[in-house]
Amino acid sequence: MPLPHRVRPEVVVTVFHIFNVLAERYDKWYDRNWITALNELRLVKAMVPSEKSICVEVGGGTGFFASRLGCINVDPAEKVLVISRRKGVDPVQGVGEFLPIRHNSVDVVLVIVTLCFADEPAMLLTESRRILRDNGALIVCIVPRNSPWGIYYTSRKDKSPFYRYARFYTVLELEKMLSDIGFIIIDEKGVLSYKPWERPRYESPTRPTQRHGFVCIKATKR
Numbered sequence: 001m002p003l004p005h006r007v008r009p010e011v012v013v014t015v016f017h018i019f020n021v022l023a024e025r026y027d028k029w030y031d032r033n034w035i036t037a038l039n040e041l042r043l044v045k046a047m048v049p050s051e052k053s054i055c056v057e058v059g060g061g062t063g064f065f066a067s068r069l070g071c072i073n074v075d076p077a078e079k080v081l082v083i084s085r086r087k088g089v090d091p092v093q094g095v096g097e098f099l100p101i102r103h104n105s106v107d108v109v110l111v112i113v114t115l116c117f118a119d120e121p122a123m124l125l126t127e128s129r130r131i132l133r134d135n136g137a138l139i140v141c142i143v144p145r146n147s148p149w150g151i152y153y154t155s156r157k158d159k160s161p162f163y164r165y166a167r168f169y170t171v172l173e174l175e176k177m178l179s180d181i182g183f184i185i186i187d188e189k190g191v192l193s194y195k196p197w198e199r200p201r202y203e204s205p206t207r208p209t210q211r212h213g214f215v216c217i218k219a220t221k222r
Contacts, residue, residue: 023079040192054106076094190214191213
């Protein structure tokens with residue numbers, strides 16, 4: 001698939017290549033970190049409207065969330081799409097900045113720890129807004145840069161093939177980005193109040209604080 005001309009090829013090809021080559025390793029992260037993964041899933045589920053019908057996850061990777069929420073997975077990396085298909089997910093190859101989906105056709109868009117890999121995050125969110133119906137919900141989840149998890153991942157960029165090219169954002173930066181694009185924020189929740197090196201524990205989503213390593217914001221069109 002040719003790369004869209006407005007996305008920097010040297011960045012995109014590198015990220016695509018990493019997730020293609022290490023797709024199986026990436027997928028096994030969820031098994032190795034099962035409690036943390038379930039905490040994140042519990043939070044995302046709490047944000048998704050119960051009446052949803054058509055759901056798209058942008059950058060859904062190997063389908064951990066999409067397979068449990070009945071979402072279509074749009075991702076540029078072919079190998080992760082193959083794995084997500086094994087989990088019963090409908091895969092669509094494409095980049096978040098140019099979603100191959102019709103205007104106003106989707107009820108829920110999920111962007112889960114994908115924004116940090118986007119070359120043009122504002123454009124990805126603009127595209128998410130374009131495909132959402134007027135009463136649809138956008139749910140964006142990030143690892144906040146100023147949280148213990150964000151600080152930890154940033155300090156280990158040279159050791160992580162996945163986060164080497166990531167650009168983390170704070171919750172305030174994401175809130176401003178969403179507002180500038182034309183979203184109204186209607187809910188925010190966080191989990192992972194334990195530090196990356198601490199023993200994981202099951203948590204329920206709460207109002208986010210700076211200690212939470214996984215924060216989701218739910219928004220709708222203004």
